[in-house]
Amino acid sequence: MSRGVIPLRRPSVFKRIFFLARPYWLLLLFSLLLSLVASLFSGSVAWLVKPVLDHIFLEKNYRYLDILPLIVIGIFSLRGLSAFFQAYLMRLAALRFVNDLRYRLYQKILRLPLKEVSAETSGRLVSRVINDTTALEPVLGDMFRTLMLEGLTVITLVAVALYRRFDLALLALTVFPAVAIGARKLGTKARKARKLGQQEIAEVTHQVTESLQGLREVKVYLQEDFLVGRFRQKLEGYLRYLLRVTKYREGARLLVDLMTGLGGALVFTYGGHLVIRGAITPGDFFSVLTAILMIFSPLRRISRAYTGLYDASAALERVEEVLAYPEEKGGPKKASAPQEGLVFDHVYFRYREGEDFVLQDVNLKIPAGQVVALVGPSGAGKSTLVSLIPRFYDPSRGKILLDGTDLREFELGSLRALIGIVSQDIVLFNATVYENIAFGNPKASREEVIAAARLAYAHEFIEQLPQGYDTVLGHKGFNLSGGQRQRLAIARAILKNPPILILDEATSHLDAVSEQKVQKALERLMRGRTTIVIAHRLST
Structure with missing residues (x-):
């Protein structure tokens, strides 16, 4: 098919997906609010470490131990409910997004000039309507949900850590740039591998469609083994690209784990000396430590989601390519039965x-x-x-x-x-x-x-x-x-x-x-x- 006009500098994948997801802005807004609520409850866990340690245990105010379990249960219950409804709304938006996108693609294909459709195989077009949109489904349902929920959680925990002890928190956060840069590079590589994989699965879909349409010829010319062998080769090619994607995704996770260990070690070393010198209380130290260690778990999920988002952008490009094709056009006049x-x-x-x-x-x-x-x-x-x-x-x-x-x-x-x-x-x-x-x-x-x-x-x-x-x-x-x-x-x-x-x-x-x-x-x-x-x- 002839390509639609695509600018050299394209908007980021975030902007392009949000543009397509505009009809679902109300669901996304409620999800964002619920993410904020859930992140505040996550931050409250790190916040509570100081009063619990300093005022209950060190100052021996043990009477508060009776209500502490209820507070903890309340925090985690409310956070869980907020996360549950946030996930449900994001999933609802994702399913509607994919269904509507498939509808738009199908509608677009039926309205394309036959010259354009004839230049492409039916299997590859089916792959764009089914496989590529399926690859986009996790974007809103999982990746955006993770970025919203865990992103706000990281911001809340960073705020708690900075409030408790600015220099100690800042020291731990020095590993963040390495995580951001590494995740971006790995995400770009995952996107390229995914694009090649989507092209390979389109070829697989095309061969299945073609074989079923010509099944009589396949049987009469005894070509079953040949086609099965070729199909196996295409599947192996698709498998190789998926393994590359997995390697880059898990590489991002490994990077976060390494930075988590480094960040925790810095907090232990510097924070321990501050406690020994009496510059901070044990409550401040463990509050900052808890916040920092809690940050890296959502940060790992954010890194994985970010890499997955760039991975899915390959499918998005193939979908946008079809949506950019010019449709058939007619003139302004009404045709009537021929007289001449x-x-x-x-x-x-x-x-x-x-x-x-x-x-x-x-x-x-x-x-x-x-x-x-x-x-x-x-x-x-x-x-x-x-x-x-x-x-x-x-x-x-x-x-x-x-x-x-x-x-x-x-x-x-x-x-x-x-x-x-x-x-x-x-x-x-x-x-x-x-x-x-x-x-x-x-x-x-x-x-x-x-x-x-x-x-x-x-x-x-x-x-x-x-x-x-x-x-x-x-x-x-x-x-x-x-x-x-x-x-x-x-x-x-x-x-x-x-x-x-x-x-x-x-x-x-x-x-x-x-x-x-x-x-x-x-x-x-x-x-x-x-x-x-x-x-x-x-x-x-």
Whole structure:
């Protein structure tokens, strides 16, 4: 696919995710407030160390020991409740975020020009909708939650430590820059490894999709072992990238553990000398020590979340890439049924820049209400030519006119509403027979759907299906014969009742009996319509 325009200096991953998460700001705000409450209760634990040690034990005010357990239980209970509701709200925001993002991606893909979609494989597009968005789910649900909750906890504990003894706390905090710099570098490496891993899993998804679509060919050419071997190689490649991500994540955790030991050692050494000299009380010393040691546990989680956030940014880039693609565009005019007809005026077309032209200087007039046949061998460009009429593609040069107006000046919806297509490659959806026919006109009544099926000579075999019109066809309708699938496609076109009809090798793969039935249905469908028939031979 062609790339969307992406600036050289992109906003940080935090800003980009918050931009996408704007619809959930209220949930995020309540989560932030609950994080603040939970962090205050965490800080109160370190704060209580001094009064407990100095006033209860050293000054022997043992009467307070009766209420101390209740205070501790209250602090941890309230902190736990705050953290619980904060996690629930963040999880709710994360699930909605991912669902809405998948909806936007699916909507975007359906509105992309066919030229762009054709340049990408279905497996890779599925990977972006499913795998990449799944990789983003922990961002709000876990990583942002950790950064909010543990970040505020660190700030609270630092404030307690600085208040108790400024120089002692400052000494311990000298290890913080090493943690921040190390986490950033490891996060960048994790992001690069994750991006390569996402590309690898997209290839895995593509191979599974491709193998299922071509399963008959795989079996008849005995290629199971070859494909299994190639699939194994792709999985091993994905595994290697995941191990790299794990190495960088756990490296960040190891860095925090090392700095925790160093920070604690500094507090013990310097703080112990201050207590011996009488510069601070044991309560001050242990209050600062408790705060510092409590800091490093959330700091470890923050470092891990920060690395994971950069890891997830690789998936975010792939999602943003799809969202940045330009959508199909039409003009301001409403298209109506042809009165004069269609005209191809010096039309040239090629699929990509630099390739040879598939169509060269095509001049053709298709009168309204008439049948025009395009006959020629495979690869002559017949299907390409008719795909320009509904603007699946636009001419590279020249123009196509409907009643004297360039097709690009019409609204896409109004133009395509005029066109019905019956091709050799019938697409039936994993839905009921009724829903597949009604795809041509979702507003049609059941009686109209059945009438269209009768006109297409499909009603008789539909009635013989297990649930009649309510029978689920399965993937691509493979439980029907070629002639039956073709007649359902004709019924769908009849129901749409388009003034312009395109028949692209509609009977090329049918046996003689099925072809006769389909030909009768097509004759009914073609009456009074501007029809373009594509065939390999005149007899068709």
